[in-house]
Amino acid sequence: MSTNMKVTLGIVAAALVALIGIVVTNQGDNTPAPAATSETLVRADSHRLSTASDGKVTVVEFLDFECEACLAAYPGVEKLRAEYGDRITYVVRYFPIPSHPNAYNAAHAAEAAARQGKFEPMYKKLFDTATAWGHQQQPQTTVFEGYAQELGLDITRYKADVASAEVDARVKADAADGEALGVQGTPTFFINGAKYTDRPTYEGLKAAIDQSLAS
Secondary structure, three states, X not given: OOHHHHHHHHHHHHHHHHHHHHHHHHXXXXXXXXXXXXXXXXXXXXXEEEOOOOOOOEEEEEEOOOOHHHHHHHXXXXXXXXXXXXXXXXXXXXXXXXXXXXXXXXXXXXXXXXXXOOHHHHHHHHHHOHHHHOOOOOOOXXXXXXXXXXXXXXXXXXXXXHOOHHHHXXXXXXXXXXXXXXXXXXXXXXXXXXXXXXXXXXHHHHHHHHHHHHO
């Protein structure tokens, strides 16, 4: 075999190897990511606003108390919760957006309240008053302390919990789970593990829940 022929065959072989590598790489890129585990979606310590006895339908909301879209969705969510009650499990998880000045402070307030059995009252209080404290550049910790007092919390314990590493870690753990699940903004809803991708209107969420209940 001539030298030129050997060189030509070598070039062809190298090109084939490169082509195979490109095809394999592209196939790998197109492979769907594995579904997130149920443990990532709902943890043992996740806050449940209702629990279905049959466990048939679980709605998970990743939210930011300072998020305008979350505030817009809130009335519809409350209407749905009132309608379905314990026919569905409704789970709230923290996903504070770093660009929102008091998102983490609000999440800390909710988690500190949760440690005294008052997560839901604080959850409602934060949304009901969001237009008053939301998007203020100054920390709203004093405002949240006032809410804690209104809810009858032990204020000394509340302040200690808000400032604790444990509460901070708890909030960040929710956010980390959200990132692992592909959450990029708030509110993000999951219904029986499937991400709800339409606008989170009352009508849209109700239709999705009804479909899950009927299946």
